[in-house]
Amino acid sequence: MCNQQVKEKNVNSIGENRSLVVIALGAPGSGKGTQCTKLAELLQIPHISSGDMLRAHLRANSSFGGKAQKAIAHGRLVDDNLVLSLVFQRISAMDCAAGFILDGFPRTVEQAQALDAYRFYKSKGSRFGREIVLQLVVRSASLVQRLSGRRVCPSCASVFNVNADASGREASCVFDGSQLVSRTDDCEEAIARRLQIYEQQTLPILSYYAGRVEIAQVDGDQPADAVTAQVLRAIICYSGEKAKPGGLL
Numbered sequence: 001m002c003n004q005q006v007k008e009k010n011v012n013s014i015g016e017n018r019s020l021v022v023i024a025l026g027a028p029g030s031g032k033g034t035q036c037t038k039l040a041e042l043l044q045i046p047h048i049s050s051g052d053m054l055r056a057h058l059r060a061n062s063s064f065g066g067k068a069q070k071a072i073a074h075g076r077l078v079d080d081n082l083v084l085s086l087v088f089q090r091i092s093a094m095d096c097a098a099g100f101i102l103d104g105f106p107r108t109v110e111q112a113q114a115l116d117a118y119r120f121y122k123s124k125g126s127r128f129g130r131e132i133v134l135q136l137v138v139r140s141a142s143l144v145q146r147l148s149g150r151r152v153c154p155s156c157a158s159v160f161n162v163n164a165d166a167s168g169r170e171a172s173c174v175f176d177g178s179q180l181v182s183r184t185d186d187c188e189e190a191i192a193r194r195l196q197i198y199e200q201q202t203l204p205i206l207s208y209y210a211g212r213v214e215i216a217q218v219d220g221d222q223p224a225d226a227v228t229a230q231v232l233r234a235i236i237c238y239s240g241e242k243a244k245p246g247g248l249l
């Protein structure tokens with residue numbers, strides 16, 4: 001069997017027995033969105049990004065969006081009631097029955113506890129499938145460079161980076177031709193606050209999950225395809241019966 005066939009066989013068998021929930025954790029700019037998008041295609045389970053859902057509400061000028069706008073622009077966390085209701089409603093959908101990938105949620109220990117309580121309640125107290133926490137580890141200098149170079153399409157929300165564009169010019173969306181823009185929270189002040197919140201409020205989640213949930217640390221400071229390969233390796237490894245001990249993959 002060639003490598004590609006082995007990879008496909010492994011990927012296809014991941015969700016065969018029990019549902020798989022992947023929780024992607026990483027600092028702003030660590031590549032959670034980039035990796036979760038690819039992973040969702042490969043594993044054929046939904047990618048649920050709390051940030052994307054909130055930004056969709058902003059674009060739609062909904063009342064949810066109105067309530068979240070200030071917090072997002074300043075790099076602060078959006079109110080739990082809002083975020084929990086959005087995420088819980090989404091993971092209750094039929095297409096999440098075989099599993100899903102959470103990106104940007106949970107973001108605090110309180111959110112992780114709320115997620116556990118919700119899933120326990122929904123599963124009527126039985127085991128609710130496999131959970132894997134994927135932590136993307138990236139140096140601070142790379143994070144700031146990636147965030148300041150990120151551009152998004154205001155129409156289709158595709159994500160690009162001017163650092164990857166050899167011309168260094170801000171381009172238009174390759175999918176629909178719209179002029180790319182920066183995210184409002186990719187300014188210096190908001191980036192600093194988001195990084196601080198990650199250190200102070202999100203990283204403690206690792207201790208909350210330690211010993212109960214598989215945690216895989218992946219070196220996110222390499223080209224996106226190489227990160228994807230390691231992420232997949234981690235998932236295949238933890239989805240098999242023989243889970244390997246943690247460590248930077």
Ligand code: AP5
Pocket residue numbers: 026027028029030031032033034035050051052054071072073075076077078079083103104105106107111146147149150151159160161185194220221222223224225227
């Ligand atoms: P959210 O959208 O979740 O933002 P974030 O966590 O700050 O993460 P980012 O989206 O900035 O980065 P990413 O890790 O997804 O990186 P990406 O793949 O885009 O949340 C935004 C806000 O919403 C929060 O600040 C908060 O206000 C609110 N919010 C969201 N969830 C919440 C919650 N649970 N509770 C309360 N509030 C919440 O990559 C970044 C750039 O780098 C891109 O340009 C990409 O092309 C590039 N790149 C990616 N990978 C690589 C690579 N390997 N090499 C080089 N470049 C790369």
